[in-house]
Amino acid sequence: MKDLLLMSHxxxxxxxxxxxxxxxxxxxxxxxxxYLDAREPHICLYRDATEIILTQTNGQKVIPNRELYGxxxxxxFITKNHEELQEELxxxxxxxxRSLESTDYNNKEFVIEDIDRRWIAFGIKIx
Numbered sequence: 210m211k212d213l214l215l216m217s218h219x220x221x222x223x224x225x226x227x228x229x230x231x232x233x234x235x236x237x238x239x240x241x242x243x244y245l246d247a248r249e250p251h252i253c254l255y256r257d258a259t260e261i262i263l264t265q266t267n268g269q270k271v272i273p274n275r276e277l278y279g280x281x282x283x284x285x286f287i288t289k290n291h292e293e294l295q296e297e298l299x300x301x302x303x304x305x306x307r308s309l310e311s312t313d314y315n316n317k318e319f320v321i322e323d324i325d326r327r328w329i330a331f332g333i334k335i336x
Contacts, residue, residue, distance in 0.1 A: 216258070218261065220262045221261055221262070221264070221283075222263075222265070222271065223265065223266060224265075224268070224269070224270050226251075228324065229323075230243070230263055232323065233254045233323075234254075235301075236301040236303050237256070237298060237301065239255060239256045241253070241255075250264075251263060251265075271327065274328070282320065282328045282330045283328055284329045284330070285330045285332070286331050286332075287331075287332070288333060291317060291318070291331065292309065294331055295319045298321055303321050303322075304322040305319065305321055306320040306321060307320040315335055316332045316333065317332055317335045319332070
C-alpha cells in the first residue's frame with residue numbers, strides 16, 4: 210500500500226499575527242514568510258521540516274486545548290534531538306512547562322508554552 214499522507218502542518222489562529230510570528234522567529238528559531246495581502250491573510254513559519262501556519266482571529270483570544278477540554282496539547286512535533294532543542298529554547302527564554310521526561314505512554318518529550326499560551330510538545334515514541 211502506498212503512502213497517501215505525506216506530512217501535516219499546524220494551523221494556529223492568533224489574535225496578533227505579527228506579534229506571534231515575531232515570537233516564533235526570535236525565540237523558537239522559525240523563519241516567517243508573510244502572505245498578508247492574500248485573500249486569506251496568513252504567515253507561514255518554517256523550521257527544518259516543520260511548518261506552522263498562523264491565521265488572524267476576528268478578535269477572539271486563543272483558548273488552549275487544556276482550557277477548552279480539560280487536557281491536551283495544542284501541537285506535537287517529532288524530534289530526535291530533545292536535549293539540544295530543549296536547551297536552545299530555554300536559552301531563548303521560552304517557557305518550559307514540562308522538562309524532558311519519559312511519559313507513561315512511552316514517549317520521550319518536553320512541553321513549552323508559546324506566546325499565545327498554547328502548549329506544544331516535542332517528542333518521539335521510545336522502545
